[in-house]
Amino acid sequence: MFADLLGRLHLSDFQHDMIATGGQLSIVFGILGIVGLLFYLKRWKWLWREWLTSQDPKKIGVMYIIVAFVMLIRGLGDTMLLRTQQATSVGNSHGILTSDHFQQIFSAHGTLMIFFVAMGLMFGLINLILPLQIGARDVAFPFLNSVSFWLFAAGMGLVNLSLIVGEFSAAGWLAYPPLSGIALSPGVGVDYWIWSLQIAGVGSLLSGVNFLVTILKMRAPGMTLMKMPIFVWSVLGSMTLIVFAFPFLTGALALLGLDRTIGTHFFTSDLGGNPMMYVNLIWAWGHPEVYVLVLPAFGIYSEVVATFARKRLFGYTSMVYALASITVLAFLVWLHHFFTMGAGANVNTFFGIMTAVIAIPTGVKVFNWLFTMYRGQIHFKTPMMWFLAFVVTFTIGGAAGVLMSIPAADFQLHNTLFLVAHFHTMIVGGVLFGYFAGFSYWFPKIFGFRLNERLGRYALYSWLVGFVLAFVPLYILGIMGATRRLDHYDASLGWQWLFIIAAIGALTILLGVGFQVAQLVVSIITRYDNRDLTGDPWDGRTLEWSISSPAPVYNFAVIPTVTDRDAFWESKQSEAVKLPPVYTDIVLPKNTGMGVIIAGFAFLFGFAIIWHIWWLMVIALFGIIGSMIVRASDDDTEEVITADEVARIEIAAAQRSVL
Amino acid sequence: MKKNYKILGIIVVSMGVVLVAGFLLRHNTFAVLQPRGVIAEKQRTLIITATLLMLLVVVPVLAMTAGIAYKYRATNKKARYTPNWDHNLTAETIWWTIPFVLVAVLGVITWNSSHELDPFKPIASTTKPxxxxxxxxxxxxxxxxxxxxxxxxxxxxxxxxxxxxxxxxxxxxxxxxxxxxxxxxxxxxxxxxxxxxxxxxxxxxxxxxxxxxxxxxxxxxxxxxxxxxxxxxxxxxxxxxxxxxxxxxxxxxxxxxxxxxxxxxxxxxxxxxxxxxxxxxxxxxxxxxxxxxxxxx
The missing domain is CATH 2.60.40.420 (Cupredoxins -  blue copper proteins)
Known part of the structure; x- marks a missing residue:
């Protein structure tokens, strides 16, 4: 009787082989360590009041980035296992992992890196900077923002819980049926995948709506659309994509979940279902998702190039139209992920050409960046170095992408390591490098001190060298006919030494992450030497640099009026006498723990469905609805910072900058 | 002068890497580039043609990146500095056109090859299939x-x-x-x-x-x-x-x-x-x- 109450959860689900147990223990001890440290330092109340319940986008942004960075380290841990397996599992040797475990790890690697690292860094940076760039004090819906973050954290929690209890999906990061169906994947792995993404995906969709409205409704007076900083434009494109694309993900996951849980036949091969419909739906989300991630990175590069070349961004209007056309084209290319499904030549040709067409606006962006540097004065600080590394990797990876946009060529390259190398070039060299550039560029604005330059450069060199060592061999292996996701291959193929070099590359990237951690630690220790007292450490151009660092809780004591594209740069050039500011009371949202509570129930809801614990599912569902009603009935959600208090904070910051 | 040695060093090292890699790879089968059938032969030609076409753009872009970044470094006081020069219709028209032309050429190649190499299309031959x-x-x-x-x-x-x-x-x-x-x-x-x-x-x-x-x-x-x-x-x-x-x-x-x-x-x-x-x-x-x-x- 008692056992029935736990659905299909049994004690044996906690038992794993040695390597998985290592992962399990590292998570358990990691959490215990953090909890112990919080008790030891008596920081629980501080954590709850200052961070977990915060509605301040800057704090939410920092939390996103912390989660993303921890997940980056876990995702790289997965990489090391995958690389070790492929470097050793040859001929008579079968490496360190079973096939099933190997497949779980690459599925987890892809899921984590896209949903919880790239998306996390993206939302983190947007939260930190977007309101500042448009001269706003907050996002349009601050509470929704907190709910989004906590749903993201809940999804992340579920993925990692699968290491401790049960298993993760072994069906790849997009879980194609029929393999992901209940017949071929009867365990809880695919359910973990579905529900962690479903919960995090709802959070992303809500964030998309939130930032879209923020950009459209909360800009400072005078900031017309064509005067917005280019990063804001890129986020506008990205959020538009989220709003239109994520419903596809939600729908596809929901139908797959129904197939698995209550036995419907949307994507089974019998009773009228069609697994290929899932492949279409998931890529109708999946391709726009690539641009969701890369557009804000493009925006960051544009800001970085203009700032560090001390020159206005070249071809702003071109840049805007390029971003807009990429946004639209992103929805017209999804079929290029499965030319090999056997659609006719006409269909394949259409999607092939549409894919190549995306190279036009992207190429224009590259030229505009180059001409922003042209006749500038380039300062090679870390963010600028990430940008240069990006141009090299992205141009090569883009060419590989255009090559695969030709269907007849794709038939020979699809599902090979060439493909794997291509999309890693785009996601690492395009997306990740951009977010790293943005992180080191905007770090002083949030924390009030700069990151260590030397260690930043070491990190960049390690990432870049590691990247070449890890992925050039994969391009070569793909041409040799090596398919992806192999946990074993014949010795006679002569592939092994290339896999060993790729493993060395992965280690070098790990070294780069080590430098990034060291950079953070050293910068914190030496923070009094690197303080940003002016609020404008890079001679910046946009509004975020016009206020003190770290940015005060209300962002702008007086909402600025914008007359030019590079609003702050122009105000620095102008001779006009600045009037002493008149401060007024500022209304900000009160902290609330409701975001944590709702996401907590969502986490339980996901867990209950995964393990078929129906009573818990009902309780969690009522918990979510109930919490929303409680929150909606709460009228006391705002607090006031008086004009005197504002004046006190501003004067203190001004005195700091004089000292 | 010191900079030039650095560049020379990088060139020598990368040539060395390519030579060593080539030596190690000499017994490997590059399946996609060493076809033994008519379809794979045409696909190889297609892959090589498209790659060469793209190199026409990729190589100049990489060279320009290196050249511009080097010439307009902040420490080079001799280089021109025009902080407000942010627009040039001719220049922008040129680089909307370059990728457009490339994609148009690739588009024709895509159309032809997709139809010629459609996997559903029977191969013309005098021998009975x-x-x-x-x-x-x-x-x-x-x-x-x-x-x-x-x-x-x-x-x-x-x-x-x-x-x-x-x-x-x-x-x-x-x-x-x-x-x-x-x-x-x-x-x-x-x-x-x-x-x-x-x-x-x-x-x-x-x-x-x-x-x-x-x-x-x-x-x-x-x-x-x-x-x-x-x-x-x-x-x-x-x-x-x-x-x-x-x-x-x-x-x-x-x-x-x-x-x-x-x-x-x-x-x-x-x-x-x-x-x-x-x-x-x-x-x-x-x-x-x-x-x-x-x-x-």
Whole structure:
């Protein structure tokens, strides 16, 4: 009787082989360590009041980035296992992992890196900077923002819980049926995948709506659309994509979940279902998702190039139209992920050409960046170095992408390591490098001190060298006919030494992450030497640099009026006498723990469905609805910072900058 | 001066790396670039043409990046500095046009090659084609010869210079049927038939594999494709026909059990409807669904 109450959860689900147990223990001890440290330092109340319940986008942004960075380290841990397996599992040797475990790890690697690292860094940076760039004090819906973050954290929690209890999906990061169906994947792995993404995906969709409205409704007076900083434009494109694309993900996951849980036949091969419909739906989300991630990175590069070349961004209007056309084209290319499904030549040709067409606006962006540097004065600080590394990797990876946009060529390259190398070039060299550039560029604005330059450069060199060592061999292996996701291959193929070099590359990237951690630690220790007292450490151009660092809780004591594209740069050039500011009371949202509570129930809801614990599912569902009603009935959600208090904070910051 | 030595050093080191890599790779088979069949040959030409075309843009862009970044470094006080120069219609028109022209050329190539190398399109030849039905199973490949009344597992033989018409389906997860040296891959999907037309130029043994993840035994889902002289092929077929192993529905059920790294097997058989039955299995009671789900033509 008692056992029935736990659905299909049994004690044996906690038992794993040695390597998985290592992962399990590292998570358990990691959490215990953090909890112990919080008790030891008596920081629980501080954590709850200052961070977990915060509605301040800057704090939410920092939390996103912390989660993303921890997940980056876990995702790289997965990489090391995958690389070790492929470097050793040859001929008579079968490496360190079973096939099933190997497949779980690459599925987890892809899921984590896209949903919880790239998306996390993206939302983190947007939260930190977007309101500042448009001269706003907050996002349009601050509470929704907190709910989004906590749903993201809940999804992340579920993925990692699968290491401790049960298993993760072994069906790849997009879980194609029929393999992901209940017949071929009867365990809880695919359910973990579905529900962690479903919960995090709802959070992303809500964030998309939130930032879209923020950009459209909360800009400072005078900031017309064509005067917005280019990063804001890129986020506008990205959020538009989220709003239109994520419903596809939600729908596809929901139908797959129904197939698995209550036995419907949307994507089974019998009773009228069609697994290929899932492949279409998931890529109708999946391709726009690539641009969701890369557009804000493009925006960051544009800001970085203009700032560090001390020159206005070249071809702003071109840049805007390029971003807009990429946004639209992103929805017209999804079929290029499965030319090999056997659609006719006409269909394949259409999607092939549409894919190549995306190279036009992207190429224009590259030229505009180059001409922003042209006749500038380039300062090679870390963010600028990430940008240069990006141009090299992205141009090569883009060419590989255009090559695969030709269907007849794709038939020979699809599902090979060439493909794997291509999309890693785009996601690492395009997306990740951009977010790293943005992180080191905007770090002083949030924390009030700069990151260590030397260690930043070491990190960049390690990432870049590691990247070449890890992925050039994969391009070569793909041409040799090596398919992806192999946990074993014949010795006679002569592939092994290339896999060993790729493993060395992965280690070098790990070294780069080590430098990034060291950079953070050293910068914190030496923070009094690197303080940003002016609020404008890079001679910046946009509004975020016009206020003190770290940015005060209300962002702008007086909402600025914008007359030019590079609003702050122009105000620095102008001779006009600045009037002493008149401060007024500022209304900000009160902290609330409701975001944590709702996401907590969502986490339980996901867990209950995964393990078929129906009573818990009902309780969690009522918990979510109930919490929303409680929150909606709460009228006391705002607090006031008086004009005197504002004046006190501003004067203190001004005195700091004089000292 | 010091900078120049650095650049020279980088060039020497990278040339060294390329030479060492070339030496180490000298025995490897670059399957995609070393084709042994007509389709794979055309695909290789296509891949090389497209790559060279793109290098026309990629190389100048990389050179410009290095050149501009070096010349306009902040420490170079001799370089011109125009902080407000942010627009030039001619320049921007040029770089909307360059990628546009490149993509237009690639578009024509895409249109032509997609139609010429459509996997469903039969290969024109004076020799009579041979039909082979392919079933992806958990985790092995079953090849059925409908005209020869034989079947094989993880091994397929066909005569050289003869178009081979593969009809492909799956009896489980989705797989991708691929013989890199003969031509590109196509998915094998339950309840549907896809087609692939290939032709080997010469006798030889080629590696074949599944390119799409299909479960735990996926890595062991590989086969040998052998092209032979037509007389050798006939002899081989007759030998298989005389073999005592028979493929029946009962035998098939046993074969369908999940297994990986299966050694090649050969069967003779009489039941000509096996392949169609396998497709119909996924159609439930509604036979009309077959026409909707089938992706032929």
């Amino acid at each position: 041979i039909t082979i039905q392919v079933v992806a199973m958990q985790w092995k490949w079953l090849f059925i010869y409908p005209d020869q009344n034989i079947a094989t597992v993880n091994y397929v033989q066909f005569p050289k210079n003869t178009p081979v018409n593969f009809q492909i389906t799956s009896d489980a997860a989705m797989n991708s049927f691929w013989i890199p040296q003969l031509g590109g891959q196509i998915y094998a999907m339950a309840g549907m038939t896809t087609q692939l037309h290939l032709m080997a130029n010469d006798v030889g043994k080629f590696r074949g594999a599944s390119a799409n993840l299909s479960g735990a035994g996926f890595a062991g889902m590989k086969f040998i494709a052998e092209s032979s002289n037509s007389s050798d092929f006939k002899e081989w077929v007759n030998g298989v026909k005389r073999s005592p192993e028979r493929l029946t529905m009962a035998n098939y059920a046993q074969l369908a059990r999940a297994s990986s790294n299966v050694a090649p097997k050969t069967y003779a058989w009489e039941d000509s409807a096996l392949y169609d039955n396998l497709i119909m299995k996924y159609m439930g009671t509604d036979n009309s669904a077959m026409h909707m789900a089938g992706m032929t033509e």
